[in-house]
Amino acid sequence: MYETQLPLDPDQLAIRDATREFAAGVVAPRADARDAAEEFPAEEIAAAAEVGLLGMTIPEEHGGFPLDAVSVALAYEEVARASASVSVILSVHNTLVAQALAEHGTAEIKAQYLPEMAVGRCIGAYALTEPEAGSDAASIRTRAVAVDGGFELSGEKVFISSAGHAGVIVAFAVTDPEARTSGRITAFVVDPEQDGVEIGPPEKKLGILASEICAIHFDQCHVRYEAVLGDVGGGFGIAMGLLSSGRIGIAAQAAGIAAAALDKSLEYSASRKQFGQPIAEFQAIQWKLADIATALDAARLLIWNAARLKDAGVAYGREASQAKLFASELAVRAANEAVQIHGGYGYLKSYGVERLYRDAKITEIYEGTSEIQRLVIARGLLAQERPRR
Ligand SMILES: Cc1cc2nc3c(=O)[nH]c(=O)nc-3n(C[C@H](O)[C@H](O)[C@H](O)COP(=O)(O)OP(=O)(O)OC[C@H]3O[C@@H](n4cnc5c(N)ncnc54)[C@H](O)[C@@H]3O)c2cc1C
The missing domain is CATH 1.10.540.10 (Acyl-CoA dehydrogenase/oxidase, N-terminal domain)
Known part of the structure; x- marks a missing residue:
């Protein structure tokens, strides 16, 4: 290992x-x-x-x-x-x-x-994404209308992990459609069992098949004032803050996939013989192993650095995006190389690397795609530059 x-x-x-x-x-x-x-x-x-x-x-x-x-x-x-x-x-x-x-x-x-x-x-389930609002989360349309004692939520969420098994949903909805990004959205705690909440069937997908994603339909779902998270209008900041933290988690998930791919590749390449010797003796295989191990160490350092900044109470959004970007692209590469190192056996379900290959891809997409991570990183860099001009 x-x-x-x-x-x-x-x-x-x-x-x-x-x-x-x-x-x-x-x-x-x-x-x-x-x-x-x-x-x-x-x-x-x-x-x-x-x-x-x-x-x-x-x-x-x-x-x-x-x-x-x-x-x-x-x-x-x-x-x-x-x-x-x-x-x-x-x-x-x-x-x-x-x-x-x-x-x-x-x-x-x-x-x-x-x-x-x-x-x-x-x-827990976290319901931000909508059919028309993925990367551009500020443009969500689910509406929360103020009523006696609280709000009524109406709208559609998609891709919500664990929705079918959730006992609580953190849902984001628009409380002030006239406001700009800040002040427009509020975070709510919703009970999935309550009236006005309908959870769709699990979607069929490429990987992470033991986890589920479902759509959630809100139809005049009444939420009490006490179930508002933070301030009314403060939801977008809460959503983004949680995602910064979540990105360390997805980066760690990606590192786990890469580590499993490396473990399986080390084991298999040491035992599989071709041309009279273990394939691990071939330099072409050794270079793959060396590159993945080196990148895995780098990914872990980025993850632990972002996590340490979080623990220290220092801003860590850019570092979390760097960790997520690097680790998720590594997971895809490592899983791909693991299938390659296993040859035809890597393509079979029974050797375990095929699941890693399918599971790795999502880490480049959820909690912000790689393109969005690069955007966040670049914004962080440029914001650092600005005061010096
Ligand atoms: C398995 C799974 C689980 C998920 N779980 C959850 C969950 O629990 N809760 C939740 O709220 N959401 C969840 N999601 C949603 C996920 O976070 C979104 O799918 C993701 O943020 C991308 O949004 P989108 O799919 O609408 O793609 P889009 O935003 O439509 O993006 C399409 C493409 O355009 C690119 N793009 C978009 N904007 C830009 C830009 N400004 N610059 C450059 N490129 C850009 C993207 O990078 C991407 O390549 C999940 C999704 C999946 C597949």
């Missing part, structure tokens, strides 16, 4: 090792079967809750098991090494939803949802 030799503190190493053991014992044995059946990994998520993996961003006072951002990233990477699907369910739940409630929820909302989320009885 490939390891990056870097100084993590003993607590972080303990989290990494415990999650690795959990992933190997509980997630990995069922990962191919879940993928083949396109089945939500409910038992794995319940088991993950038992070891604290659903409460990583929830304060202790609300029943959680809070960890520093580096440890959270290590946990996502280790789980993704076994199953990218399970990793993204954990990442959306912890980083996009539980964190949103913990940071921006009213005392009532925190008390209602966080203890249940920490023990896995309530899974």
Whole structure:
């Protein structure tokens, strides 16, 4: 198993090792079967809750098991090494939803949802994307009209991870259509069981087949004032702040996919013989292994750097985008090389790298495409330059 030799503190190493053991014992044995059946990994998520993996961003006072951002990233990477699907369910739940409630929820909302989320009885979904608003999230159209005691939400969300299994949805809607980006959108906590919420069937997709995405239709769904996250009109800032944090999680997921691809490639190339010798003896194969290992170390450094900045309370948006961009493009490359190194066997389901190949692609798309990450990075660079002119 490939390891990056870097100084993590003993607590972080303990989290990494415990999650690795959990992933190997509980997630990995069922990962191919879940993928083949396109089945939500409910038992794995319940088991993950038992070891604290659903409460990583929830304060202790609300029943959680809070960890520093580096440890959270290590946990996502280790789980993704076994199953990218399970990793993204954990990442959306912890980083996009539980964190949103913990940071921006009213005392009532925190008390209602966080203890249940920490023990896995309530899974989180994050509903921002709409049919006409993906990368341009500020242009969402779901409308929240002020009514007696709160708001009524109407509109359509698409691609919402875990929606069919969610116990709570963080949904974004327009409260002031006349306002510019800032002030236009508000974040709400919505109960999927309530009137006016309809969850569509799971979409058929290319990879991460054990995770689900569904459309959500809101039709005059009543949300109380207490269920507003942060301030009315402050939703876009909340959405973007959560996505910066989420991008560290997706970068870690991508690193996990790349690490699994490298592990399988090292193992296979050492045992597969052609022309009378292991294929690992051929320089063409060695260079692939060396390039992926080097890039994986670089990806981990970028991820841990962004996570450390987050823990230090320093702005980390550009660094999170750099980590996500680099790690996701690495995941696609590493999975592709793993299939190549396995030759024809890599194309078969039974050798495991075919799933990595399908799972890697989404990391370049969700929580901001690679094009959007480059945009965020460039904006950060240019903003740094501006004062010097
Ligand atoms: C499996 C899966 C899970 C998802 N989970 C969630 C979820 O839980 N919650 C949620 O809210 N959303 C979720 N999404 C949605 C996801 O975040 C969006 O698909 C993604 O942000 C891209 O939006 P889009 O698909 O509308 O593509 P578009 O925005 O239409 O982009 C199409 C292409 O144009 C490019 N492009 C767009 N704007 C620019 C620009 N300014 N400069 C250069 N290129 C540009 C893009 O990079 C892309 O290549 C999920 C999607 C998938 C597939």
